[in-house]
Amino acid sequence: MALQPIQIICNACHHTSTEIPTRSFLGFQKISCPHCHAQLTYPLTSGFRATYAIFAVLIILSIMLNLSQGQIGFPGLIGIAMIYALVRDWQIRKQLK
Numbered sequence: 776m777a778l779q780p781i782q783i784i785c786n787a788c789h790h791t792s793t794e795i796p797t798r799s800f801l802g803f804q805k806i807s808c809p810h811c812h813a814q815l816t817y818p819l820t821s822g823f824r825a826t827y828a829i830f831a832v833l834i835i836l837s838i839m840l841n842l843s844q845g846q847i848g849f850p851g852l853i854g855i856a857m858i859y860a861l862v863r864d865w866q867i868r869k870q871l872k
């Protein structure tokens with residue numbers, strides 16, 4: 776899945792440019808500023824966000840199911856990583872506004 780070029784404004788030097796991002800671990804879009812080489816992180820693409828959101832709901836449902844049976848469920852490492860990615864994505868999008 777190829778990433779689309781996105782318009783960036785560098786946090787460090789305020790250089791604006793249109794660059795093709797690379798994908799980081801967990802699916803965030805990473806770009807290095809062509810002017811000062813600062814590493815910029817951009818939000819998840821919509822496909823990743825939707826996938827993580829669906830899994831997060833399933834994980835929460837399975838934890839609640841476990842709790843209703845008197846057991847304590849844990850989301851597991853993958854679940855924690857997905858929930859972390861959603862929170863991080865939300866923070867990045869808030870910063871960009």
Ligand SMILES: [Zn+2]
Binds near residue numbers: 788789811813
């Ligand atoms: Zn820069």
